[in-house]
Amino acid sequence: MKLTQHFSLAELTASATAQRLGLDNTPAPELVPRLVLTAEMLERIRTTLGVPVTVTSGYRAPRVNHAVGGVTSSDHAQGHAADIVAPGYGSPFEVARLLAPLVSTLGIGQLILEGIKGKQWVHVSTRTPEKLANRVITITDAGARVGIQVLA
Template sequence: MESKHKYFSLAELLRSETAEKRGIPNVPSADVVAELHRLMDYLDSVRENYGAPIRVSSGYRSPALNAAVGGKPTSQHLKGQAADLVTDDLKKLGNVIRRFGGFDQLIYEHVGGARWIHVSIAPEGRPPRGEVLYITK
């Protein structure tokens, strides 16, 4: 499936340093790829509204990769519906996403010295929850 996305690519959402280092396959099914394209549509809109580069630090995760990084078994990363985002101004990015809406979950995460924003879309046919959470570990 050729990418029609302006700012994000399938390769970017599949790339994982952990998978590369540990030799864990991170290959999605066709259904997950379709969800990743829906996610990229959403992320492109967020990027347009944000007006500055956004990097994906984690996108799709195979079950083995999700287990290796300590992800929850119900993680939307497994379904191609979530991405962890990094940029120079996470507060601004979070505000843009909140104003833009349409998200299922928006999670501000601060783990150790790392900070990122997790954003997910709702499964097809289900309205987004618009849930905002803060996680500090």
């Protein structure tokens, strides 16, 4: 099922962890409209970057979210978020640095540059966090910092 021109439901629900563990990662029907909004946000990001965007993690069913170590309040479990990379544009740092000043324009509620256990990606969500200081942050193994920071 295509959600937008470049993003499908299958792409936003693909999970190597779910496949490996034999877990169902099908979203409840009431979450599909949220996934459409997430895909629309990804389309705006894709247009801004001028290159394809790869979703490395999208929707996560509760058991899948638990298996990957996600928090119970994760935007992924509600259909609001996707972790992305855009190698054709540059590193996750370069992607996040471009997107940070455009979060409101692009309909990004939260932008997180993540560098955890040697892997890097950009987390984008349609949901705006309660604390505006958490709207654009960098998370590494050392913790969270406000803004987009250079990853080691």
